[in-house]
Amino acid sequence: MTRNEIISVLGPVxxxxxxxxxxxxxxxEELREAFAWISADEALVNxxxxxxxxxxxxxxxxxxxxxxxxxxxxxxx
Numbered sequence: 001m002t003r004n005e006i007i008s009v010l011g012p013v014x015x016x017x018x019x020x021x022x023x024x025x026x027x028x029e030e031l032r033e034a035f036a037w038i039s040a041d042e043a044l045v046n047x048x049x050x051x052x053x054x055x056x057x058x059x060x061x062x063x064x065x066x067x068x069x070x071x072x073x074x075x076x077x
Contacts, residue, residue: 001028009035010063020062026055034059 005028006018021031034056052060 001026001031006031017062021059024055024058024062026059030056031059034063038063 001022003018003022006021007013009028009031010017026034030053033052037052037056037060
């Protein structure tokens, strides 16, 4: 997955986040799925979507902010 593909899904994010995402080996569809889970996890469960696979779960872990921060990927200046 390229830097531009990652930005096309997430918008502007830190280079460290881009590198972490690239290192997962995930593809663009998996990134989109992870982003959907972060945005509406209860809705996806209620609609009967299967739980995220290993790579999607890793992407969710990278993208979710710590409990004390707002819920959005880290933006760049």
